[in-house]
Amino acid sequence: MKTDIPYNQLVDVERRRQETYRKAQVYSRCIVALATVAALLLAATALYNLLTPRAPPTHPAPSSSLRLPRAPSCSDPCRIVLLESIPEGLTFNSSTPHPSIYQAWLHLMAEARSSVDIASFYWTLTNKDTGTHEPSANQGETVLKTLAKLSGKVSVRIAVNTPQHSQPQDDLRLLNASGANIREVNVKKLTSGVLHTKFWVVDKKHIYIGSANMDWRSLTQVKELGAVVYNCSCLAADLGKIFEAYWFLGESDTVPSPWPPSFSTNYNKDTPLELPLNNTPSNVYLSSSPPSFCGTGRTGDLQSILSVMEDAQSFIYIAVMNYLPTMEFSHPKRYWADIDTQLRRVSYEKRVRVRLLISCWASTQPIMFPFLKSLASVYDPKSRLDIQVRLFVVPATPQQKEIPFARVNHNKYMVTDKIAYIGTSNWSGDYFVSTAGSALVVNQTASESSETTVQSQLQAVFERDWDSAYSTPLTQHSNLKNLC
Ligand SMILES: *[C@@H]1O[C@H](CO)[C@@H](O)[C@H](O)[C@H]1NC(C)=O
Ligand SMILES: *[C@@H]1O[C@H](CO)[C@@H](O)[C@H](O)[C@H]1NC(C)=O
Ligand SMILES: *[C@@H]1O[C@H](CO)[C@@H](O)[C@H](O)[C@H]1NC(C)=O
Ligand SMILES: *[C@@H]1O[C@H](CO)[C@@H](O)[C@H](O)[C@H]1NC(C)=O
Ligand SMILES: *[C@@H]1O[C@H](CO)[C@@H](O)[C@H](O)[C@H]1NC(C)=O
Numbered sequence: 001m002k003t004d005i006p007y008n009q010l011v012d013v014e015r016r017r018q019e020t021y022r023k024a025q026v027y028s029r030c031i032v033a034l035a036t037v038a039a040l041l042l043a044a045t046a047l048y049n050l051l052t053p054r055a056p057p058t059h060p061a062p063s064s065s066l067r068l069p070r071a072p073s074c075s076d077p078c079r080i081v082l083l084e085s086i087p088e089g090l091t092f093n094s095s096t097p098h099p100s101i102y103q104a105w106l107h108l109m110a111e112a113r114s115s116v117d118i119a120s121f122y123w124t125l126t127n128k129d130t131g132t133h134e135p136s137a138n139q140g141e142t143v144l145k146t147l148a149k150l151s152g153k154v155s156v157r158i159a160v161n162t163p164q165h166s167q168p169q170d171d172l173r174l175l176n177a178s179g180a181n182i183r184e185v186n187v188k189k190l191t192s193g194v195l196h197t198k199f200w201v202v203d204k205k206h207i208y209i210g211s212a213n214m215d216w217r218s219l220t221q222v223k224e225l226g227a228v229v230y231n232c233s234c235l236a237a238d239l240g241k242i243f244e245a246y247w248f249l250g251e252s253d254t255v256p257s258p259w260p261p262s263f264s265t266n267y268n269k270d271t272p273l274e275l276p277l278n279n280t281p282s283n284v285y286l287s288s289s290p291p292s293f294c295g296t297g298r299t300g301d302l303q304s305i306l307s308v309m310e311d312a313q314s315f316i317y318i319a320v321m322n323y324l325p326t327m328e329f330s331h332p333k334r335y336w337a338d339i340d341t342q343l344r345r346v347s348y349e350k351r352v353r354v355r356l357l358i359s360c361w362a363s364t365q366p367i368m369f370p371f372l373k374s375l376a377s378v379y380d381p382k383s384r385l386d387i388q389v390r391l392f393v394v395p396a397t398p399q400q401k402e403i404p405f406a407r408v409n410h411n412k413y414m415v416t417d418k419i420a421y422i423g424t425s426n427w428s429g430d431y432f433v434s435t436a437g438s439a440l441v442v443n444q445t446a447s448e449s450s451e452t453t454v455q456s457q458l459q460a461v462f463e464r465d466w467d468s469a470y471s472t473p474l475t476q477h478s479n480l481k482n483l484c
Contacts, residue, residue, distance in 0.1 A: 073274035078232035080277050080442070082457050085212060085224035087394050087407060088136055094464050098457070101212045102139045102219045104228040108202045109146050111230075115155040115204065116147070117243045119197040119438075122161060123171035123214045132402055140216025144171055148178040156180040159246035161187060161195035171214070183250025185436075190255055191290050193434030198226075198424050201240050205233045209286075209440050211321075211412045211424060221406035223394055225319070225413055225461065227422050227440060227454070234275060235284060238267055241295060242288050242438055255292050263295030269307050270299075272443065278451050283443040289425065289432050301425060302338060302432040304441055305414065309342050312416035315353040316346070317462040319392075319411040323358050324428035325371050336429030340371070343387065344378055351384045357466055358474075360391040360484035361408040369480055376474055389474040390466060393484060409465075415458040418445045422458075 083101045109116070125144040127137035150156060156175070162184040163169050176182050185195045200208040210226015212218035229235055241263050248263075249255065265286075267273040272283035287304035288294050299307075309316055325340035326333065346352045358372060376389040396407040414421040423439035425431035444453040465471060472483060 074232075074234035076232050076234055076275065078235065078275050078277050079230045080454055081228050081230070082454060082461070083208075083210065083226045083228060084461070085219055085222060087221050087223050089397065089400070090223070090394065090470070092464050092468055094460075094467075098461070100219070101208075101210065101224055101226050102143070104208060104226070105143055105200070106146065108200060108206055108208060108228065109143075109150055111206060112150060112154050112202050115157070115202070116150060117157045117201040117240065117247075118159070118214070119195070119199050119243055119246055120158060120160045120214045121194065121196050121198060122163060122167055123175075124168055125171050125214060125216050127216055128170060129168045130404055134216075134221075134403060136220040137216040139219040143214075143219070144174065147180075148174055151175055151178040151180040157243075157247065158182045159185055159195065159243065159250055161185060162189075183247055185246050185250045186253060187249075187434075187436055189253070190249060191292060191434040191436075193290060193430060193436060195246060195436045196424060196431065197242075197246070197436050197438050199239060199243075199438065201236050201243055204236050204240055206230045207232065207236050207239050209239070209422060209424065209438065211410050217403065217406045218410070221400065221403055223392075223409040223411060225411040225422065229277075229440075232275070234273055235286070238265055238273070238286055239438075241265060242286065242293075242298075245293055245295065246436070249293070257292070259295040261296070265295060265297040268297055268299040269304055269441070272441075277442065277444065277454065280444050280451055280453060283445075285441050286438055287441060288438040289436065290434050293436055300432070301423065301437055301439055304439060305339060305421065305423075305432075306342050308414060308416060308419045308421050308441065309346050309352075311418060312346065312352050313350070314417045315355070316343070316414065316416050317355045317357070317459065317466070318414045318427075319357040319409070319462055319465065320427045321359040321408065321410050321412065322365075322368065322426040322428055323356060323372060324365075324368055326367075327429040327433070328426075329430050334429065336433075338429075338432075339427060340375065343375065347378055347385055347387050351386070354387040355462070355466060356387075356389045357392050357409075357411075357462065357471060358389060359409040360393050360480070362484065363405070363408075364484050366480070369474070369478075372474055373476055377476075390471040391474055391478075391480075391483060392465060392471045394470065413458060413462075415455060415462055418455065419443050420453075420455045420458045 082098045083104050084098045085101045125140035127134050158180055172182055187193045187195045208228045212224040218224050245263055267285045272285040287299045287301045289301035291300045325337040327336050343354055347354050372389045375387055378385050378387040392409040394407045400407055412423045420442045425437035431437055442454050444455055
């Protein structure tokens with residue numbers, strides 16, 4: 001759904017806070033080179049307090065001469081499963097069979113013994129909102145019924161972006177009447193963004209995270225990607241802290257600064273959680289945005305994306321619905337090129353192969369294309385510059401065309417030769433500066449196990465889509481009006 005966020009001074013505040021923090025990091029790195037470890041600790045603490053009176057978005061980067069204590073490792077038998085929603089009618093030649101998001105949600109609800117916590121943008125699980133009488137709404141309706149039944153038996157908490165008056169609220173009313181606890185988070189008021197996160201924490205043990213909204217279309221009419229991790233209390237405890245932050249904001253209606261210690265984490269890009277994932281030793285962490293919603297130690301979502309790109313050695317594949325080097329919803333207009341610059345930089349400095357698979361549908365803003373063409377112009381085989389862009393179109397029958405806000409590739413992930421990054425954000429500035437989102441970052445670089453890694457599974461999903469008949473190269477001459 002279109003969410004128009006008016007520009008607000010807070011965007012500036014966020015930006016300045018990030019800049020201040022970046023400066024703080026640079027200063028502390030210089031001092032590392034000059035001082036002893038003891039002196040460093042004192043100086044860094046002083047600088048840190050001086051320059052970042054508020055909670056920092058990420059943990060200070062450890063330098064080679066100063067190792068932070070390793071985060072404790074986890075011995076849970078964590079099992080991760082990649083999930084997809086494939087819109088009705090889409091068929092692929094190569095099979096990469098993954099369970100559906102629908103199956104995983106039902107499984108999670110069947111497993112639930114004590115609690116289900118859901119962070120969500122909006123709820124339209126029945127097709128009352130469209131008046132189309134779509135039989136494909138049945139999966140969403142089953143999810144809603146099952147969750148309502150569960151709400152009477154276990155603790156069900158729902159954090160949802162404060163609904164606009166025009167948005168249907170029947171699902172939330174039903175769940176509330178069935179015993180669920182619901183808190184509306186007014187992110188528009190807090191940071192002039194929205195609560196755009198989509199994840200589940202079940203029994204403080206299993207988690208789901210991904211692009212699907214609590215929307216019937218996300219199960220049968222929109223292409224989505226997510227992951228479920230079973231039997232993983234250490235990761236669930238950490239995602240639980242992000243949920244508790246939304247839960248807190250839903251009640252307090254102000255952003256604490258700094259966040260109380262219970263929201264802090266040891267797990268971030270520098271000291272990830274070490275755990276076995278499908279019997280493969282892995283490094284994992286959860287990133288979050290906006291920075292002002294992050295407890296101490298949490299890696300911001302933007303920092304996580306930039307560092308995953310930095311770490312890539314041979315390729316970076318990105319599949320996102322929207323890509324814009326701008327603040328999409330700001331007035332006056334603002335250019336925002338942190339991600340764009342990083343892609344051009346790693347392409348030039350490290351000759352990394354970059355592929356972007358972007359969605360093209362009726363609601364695509366034409367302003368996206370000149371920027372994508374500009375990025376795709378960084379292509380010259382002789383110089384080994386290799387950025388390519390393709391547009392993915394989900395075809396629709398005349399009947400499917402009647403369904404509003406459907407038939408689109410809504411994925412938000414990135415896969416490199418080392419890392420799988422599964423997120424919930426569109427890729428434009430707003431989603432990292434003012435809007436709440438989060439991502440699961442899985443590093444199985446060191447894997448010698450025979451089981452296929454999440455990274456290789458995600459790579460196969462990307463390659464399947466990239467090579468499919470549904471994607472078209474974006475060239476300078478592409479006639480986009482006819483394509484989408
Ligand atoms: C992502 O961007 C699109 C287009 O601006 C917008 O409609 C949508 O609400 C955004 N968020 C989601 C649900 O991914
Ligand atoms: C849930 O129901 C209670 C009692 O009927 C009501 O006071 C409350 O406002 C409802 N909350 C939401 C979010 O609908
Ligand atoms: C979690 O682990 C237990 C014990 O090994 C196992 O019986 C159960 O099936 C696992 N749960 C899931 C959802 O995989
Ligand atoms: C992934 O893990 C390897 C070794 O376990 C480490 O060297 C590398 O820096 C990690 N990459 C990222 C982006 O965290
Ligand atoms: C499958 O392969 C055939 C033959 O190569 C091709 O014509 C068709 O477009 C492919 N379909 C998809 C969905 O990629």
